[in-house]
Amino acid sequence: MKDFDISKIRSDFPILSRQVHNRPIVYFDNAATTQKPIDIIERVNRYYEWENANIHRGAHFLANEATEFYEAGRSKVAEFINAKHAREIIFTRGTTESINLVAFSFSERYLLEGDEVVITAMEHHANIVPWQMACERKKAKLKVLPMDKNGILEIEKLPELLTERTKIVAVTHISNVLGTINPIKNIIETAHQQNIPVLIDGAQSVPHQKVDVQALDCDFFCFSGHKMYAPMGIGVLYGKEHYLNEIPPYQGGGEMIRKVTFEKTTYNDLPFKFEAGTPDVGGVLALHAAIDYMENIGLEQIAKTEHDLLKHATEKLQQLDYIEIIGNAPDKSGLISFLMKDIHPYDAGTILDQLGFAVRTGHHCAEPIMDFFNITSTIRISFSFYNTTKEIDNFIVALERVRTMLL
Numbered sequence: 001m002k003d004f005d006i007s008k009i010r011s012d013f014p015i016l017s018r019q020v021h022n023r024p025i026v027y028f029d030n031a032a033t034t035q036k037p038i039d040i041i042e043r044v045n046r047y048y049e050w051e052n053a054n055i056h057r058g059a060h061f062l063a064n065e066a067t068e069f070y071e072a073g074r075s076k077v078a079e080f081i082n083a084k085h086a087r088e089i090i091f092t093r094g095t096t097e098s099i100n101l102v103a104f105s106f107s108e109r110y111l112l113e114g115d116e117v118v119i120t121a122m123e124h125h126a127n128i129v130p131w132q133m134a135c136e137r138k139k140a141k142l143k144v145l146p147m148d149k150n151g152i153l154e155i156e157k158l159p160e161l162l163t164e165r166t167k168i169v170a171v172t173h174i175s176n177v178l179g180t181i182n183p184i185k186n187i188i189e190t191a192h193q194q195n196i197p198v199l200i201d202g203a204q205s206v207p208h209q210k211v212d213v214q215a216l217d218c219d220f221f222c223f224s225g226h227k228m229y230a231p232m233g234i235g236v237l238y239g240k241e242h243y244l245n246e247i248p249p250y251q252g253g254g255e256m257i258r259k260v261t262f263e264k265t266t267y268n269d270l271p272f273k274f275e276a277g278t279p280d281v282g283g284v285l286a287l288h289a290a291i292d293y294m295e296n297i298g299l300e301q302i303a304k305t306e307h308d309l310l311k312h313a314t315e316k317l318q319q320l321d322y323i324e325i326i327g328n329a330p331d332k333s334g335l336i337s338f339l340m341k342d343i344h345p346y347d348a349g350t351i352l353d354q355l356g357f358a359v360r361t362g363h364h365c366a367e368p369i370m371d372f373f374n375i376t377s378t379i380r381i382s383f384s385f386y387n388t389t390k391e392i393d394n395f396i397v398a399l400e401r402v403r404t405m406l407l
């Protein structure tokens, strides 16, 4: 592994030197969105200052250059997640749009009345609602793989949940509430034994660990740029070529056509078939820069640093008898949801904010998880490699302050 110089890394992120409420900010809301390093901010600026042109359409220098950069971004993403072909990479607005695309187009092609879609008990709304909408449209049934009280999927129940009517399984790689890293390889193998394709919601995994879509053999994989140091508004759908060829387009217009007449339209090849309208070119260039940035630190280094932060924070929180951690799977990513005895998460969040700590409180767009644990919200801290154990120690002191102020 390369040297990991935390002060150098932190200096790459201008926002980390900000003060809020007259205190240095401690940013523990990385599962919602990560901060952006200066290189990536400058990459977007450079595009709009020097390189701006619409892609694929022009016969002029800038248009050709922008097209080249945009397609280089696609190749970079393909290489990053080890897709077989760059044409299996579709640019979207984010994980939510990627899942909506598949839920719509896949169900148009494959889902019939009485068929079934299987999701799990720990999905983000983005991997529930689009499937509910598809099932409603097609009169299909949504089935849910349960989890236990530690936030671990009851994976042994998967084979009995899958039937000859199951058309797709959609599961989150890492829970944004519980931090659980799901055994997706195992889930994919089980589904594939019955020829059922699997979509993975990778919003919380791609920023934190190496993902290899060919090794996983998943059929679709979705993630968001803004959770991995790129801007908001750019995301990725990976799909196996044969599925992307089989399913119909999601939106019409622009470059997604081959030939349009008033009588009939034929569609473009992959990936353009799924990219209607002017895409977020600046976002793709910045996503390319974000991948370079992460690779420069090293994916293993990122995973190790964040795992150490998780371990440190978990040990510290476990020493406090007024803290209850929600989500105690042995294999977790760098985020912790917890409750404070006799204190509402919103009240705790407000005071923590006053003390300079950016944490998230609420249902984290996963209301069924809240229902399962019979709660309405949690406090969630989520780490990036730019966080430090010192910040965690200060946070533990701040929790004591919250208690003195509120009890």
Ligand SMILES: Cc1ncc(COP(=O)(O)O)c(C=O)c1O
Residues within 6 Å of the ligand: 031, 032, 093, 094, 095, 096, 097, 124, 126, 127, 172, 174, 175, 176, 201, 203, 204, 224
């Ligand atoms: C597990 C998971 N899935 C999907 C999403 C939705 O991502 P986006 O809002 O970037 O589309 C999130 C965002 O928090 C998430 O954590």
